[in-house]
Amino acid sequence: MLYHLLYPLSEDIGLFNVFRYITFRSIYALLTALIISLWLGPKFISWLQKVKCGQYVQDDVPNHKYKAGTPTMGGVLIGFSLVVSVLLWGDLTNKFVWMCLFVFLGFFLVGFFDDYLKVVKKQNHGLSIAGKLLGQGIIALGAVTILLTMPGYNTELLIPFFKEIRPDIFLLYIPFAAVVMIGASNGVNLTDGLDGLAIGPFIVSAACLSVFIYVSGHFHLADYLQVPYIPDLGEVTVFCGAMVGAGLGFLWYNAYPAQIFMGDTGSISLGGTLGFIAVLCKQELLLIIVGGLFVIETLSVILQVGYFKMSGGKRIFRMAPLHHHFEMKGVPESKIIIRFWIMSILFALLALSTLKLR
Numbered sequence: 476m477l478y479h480l481l482y483p484l485s486e487d488i489g490l491f492n493v494f495r496y497i498t499f500r501s502i503y504a505l506l507t508a509l510i511i512s513l514w515l516g517p518k519f520i521s522w523l524q525k526v527k528c529g530q531y532v533q534d535d536v537p538n539h540k541y542k543a544g545t546p547t548m549g550g551v552l553i554g555f556s557l558v559v560s561v562l563l564w565g566d567l568t569n570k571f572v573w574m575c576l577f578v579f580l581g582f583f584l585v586g587f588f589d590d591y592l593k594v595v596k597k598q599n600h601g602l603s604i605a606g607k608l609l610g611q612g613i614i615a616l617g618a619v620t621i622l623l624t625m626p627g628y629n630t631e632l633l634i635p636f637f638k639e640i641r642p643d644i645f646l647l648y649i650p651f652a653a654v655v656m657i658g659a660s661n662g663v664n665l666t667d668g669l670d671g672l673a674i675g676p677f678i679v680s681a682a683c684l685s686v687f688i689y690v691s692g693h694f695h696l697a698d699y700l701q702v703p704y705i706p707d708l709g710e711v712t713v714f715c716g717a718m719v720g721a722g723l724g725f726l727w728y729n730a731y732p733a734q735i736f737m738g739d740t741g742s743i744s745l746g747g748t749l750g751f752i753a754v755l756c757k758q759e760l761l762l763i764i765v766g767g768l769f770v771i772e773t774l775s776v777i778l779q780v781g782y783f784k785m786s787g788g789k790r791i792f793r794m795a796p797l798h799h800h801f802e803m804k805g806v807p808e809s810k811i812i813i814r815f816w817i818m819s820i821l822f823a824l825l826a827l828s829t830l831k832l833r
Contacts, residue, residue: 476562476563476567477494477563477564478494478500478564478565478566478567479566479567481494482494482495497689497692497709497710497712497713498689498712500564500565500713500716501564501685501712501713501715501716502716503564503716504560504561504563504564504565504713504714504716504717504720505560505716505717505719505720505723506720507559507560507563507564507717507720508556508557508559508560508716508717508718508719508720508721508724509556509720509721509723509724510724511555511556511559511560511721511724512552512553512556512720512721512723512724512725512727513724513727515552515555515556516552516724516725516727516728516734516735517728519549519551519552519735520546520728520734520735523546523547523548523735524546528546528547528548528594528595529543529544529545529546529547529594530543530544530545530546530547530594530736530738545733545734545735545736546734546735546736547590547594547735547736547737547738548587548590548594548736548737548738548740548741549725549728549729549735549736549737549738549740549741550583550586550587550590550737550738550739550740550741550742550743550744550745551587551740551741552721552724552725552735553721553722553724553725553737553741553744553745554579554580554583554721554740554741554744556717556720556721556724556725557579557717557718557720557721558576558579558580560716560717560720560721561575561576561713561714561717564713564716564717565710565713565714565717566710566713569707569710569711570625570707571707571708571710571711571755572710572711572713572714574618574621574622574751574755575711575714575748575751575752575755576714577614577618578614578615578618578656578747578748578751579744579747579748580744581610581613581614581618581747582611582614582660582743582744582746582747582748583740583743583744584610585602585607585610585611585614585739585743585744586664586738586739586740586741586742586743586744587739587740588601588602588610589601589602589607589739589740589743590738590739590740593739594738601739607661607743608657611656611657611660611661611743611747612653612657614656614747615652615653615654615656615657615747615750615751616649616650616653618656618751619648619649619652619653619656619754620649622652622754622755623648623649626705626706627703627704627705627706627708628705628757629643630643630644630645630646630647630648631643631644631757632644632648632651632759632760633702633703633757633758633759633760633761634760635758635760635761635764635826635829635833636829636832636833637833638701638833651759652754652759655750655753655754655759655762656747656750656751656754657747657750658750658773659746659747659749659750659753659762659766659769660742660743660744660746660747660750661743661746661773662746662766662769662770662772662773663677663742663743663745663746663749663766663769664739664742664743664746665769665772665773665776665796666742666768666769666772666796666798667736667737667741667742668796668798668799669731669798669802669808669811669812670729670730670731670732670733670808670812671726671729671730671731671733671812672798672811672812672815673737673742673745674722674725674726674729674737674741674745675726675812675815675816675819676766676768676769676815676816676818676819677722677745677746677749678719678722678723678726679816679819679820679822679823680749680765680766680769680819680823681715681718681719681722681749681752682715682719682823683765683823683826683827684715684749684752684753684756684758684762684765685712685715685716685719686827686830687702687756687758687761687830688708688709688711688712688715688752688755688756689709689712690702690756690830691703691704691705691708691709691755691756691757692704692705692706692707692708692709692710692711692712693709700830700831701833702756702757702830703756703757705755705756705757708755708756711752711755714752715752718745718748722745725737725741731808731809731812746769749762749766750762753765761826761829764822764825764826764829765822765823765826766822767818767819767822767825768815768818768819768822771797771818772796772797772798773796775791775792775795775796775797775800776795776796778791778792778795779791779792779795780795798811798815
C-alpha cells in the first residue's frame with residue numbers, strides 16, 4: 476500500500492525513490508511486523524486469559540504441568556502482524572506475494588480449526604490426522620499446480636552442491652512439492668514443544684530462504700550464482716522480512732518462560748509457508764538442510780513409532796520428538812532450546828554455502 480502511494484511521488488520528492496528497493500521495504504516490513512507484535516502482544520495475551528484460551532498439556536509430557544493454561548493460539552498474533560506488514564510494504568500487483576498470502580492463510584485456517592476444537596470445544600486431540608492432512612494437501616496441491624503455470628517454473632529439481640544435475644520428474648513434481656510443504660508444516664508443528672523452540676529456528680530458516688528468494692529474483696545475481704532466475708520473485712523477500720519480524724515479535728513473549736504459545740494456528744501455517752517459499756525459489760531439496768532441525772525432530776518421531784511397532788513395544792528414544800528425549804534425561808529446558816537454536820543456525824549457514832559450493 477505504501478509502495479503504491481509513495482513511490483509514484485518519487486518524481487517530485489526524491490526521498491520516496493527508496494520505495495523501489497526491495498531490500499529497503501523488506502527491512503521495514505520486518506520492523507513493522509515486529510512493532511505490531513510487540514505492541515499488541517500484552518493486549519492479546521490478556522484477552523486470551525480472559526476468554527480462558529489456555530494450553531492443554533498431555534499427561535505423558537514430562538515436567539510440563541505448570542504450562543497448562545498458558546494462553547495459546549498465538550499464531551493469530553503472528554498472522555495479523557505478518558499480513559498487515561505485507562499489505563503495507565509489499566507490491567500488491569505481484570502475483571507471488573498474493574500466492575504466499577493464500578498459502579499462509581490456508582494453512583492458518585487448518586491450524587486455527589485444530590486449536591479451536593482443542594481449546595474452545597475441549598476436544599483434546601483436535602482435528603484428526605487425516606483431517607489435517609486433507610486440509611494441508613488441498614492447499615499445497617492447489618498452490619503448486621497454479622505455480623507450474625507461471626513463467627520460470629518447471630518440474631526439474633535442483634540438487635544442492637551440484638549445479639549441473641537437474642533431474643526432471645515431470646508430473647511427479649506436483650505431489651512431491653506438496654509433500655515438501657506438508658512435511659515442513661508438520662515438522663514445525665512437531666518441534667513446537669518447548670518455549671521458543673520452534674519459532675527460533677523458524678526465524679533462522681525464513682531469513683535464510685529470503686536470501687535465496689532475493690537471488691532468484693535478481694537477474695545478475697541469479698546468473699552469477701547459477702540459480703534459476705524467476706522474474707518478479709524478488710518481491711517475496713518483503714514477505715519473508717515480515718515473517719521474520721512477526722516471528723521475532725512473537726518470540727519476545729514466547730521465550731522461556733513463555734507467556735504465550737503459538738498453537739497449531741502458528742506452527743502449521745508458518746511451516747507450510749516455509750515449505751512453499753522453498754518451492755518458489757526451486758530449493759525444495761535444500762529445505763532439508765535449511766530446516767535441518769525440523770527434519771531431525773520429525774525423523775525422531777517416525778523412527779520411534781516405526782521401531783515401537785516393529786520391535787513389539789521397544790523404544791529408541793525415551794520420548795519423541797527428540798527434545799522430550801533430552802528432557803527425560805534431565806537436560807534443562809532452556810539449555811535444550813539454546814542448543815537447538817545453535818543447530819538451526821549451523822544448518823542455515825551450511826545451506827547458504829551451497830550458493831558458492833556448486
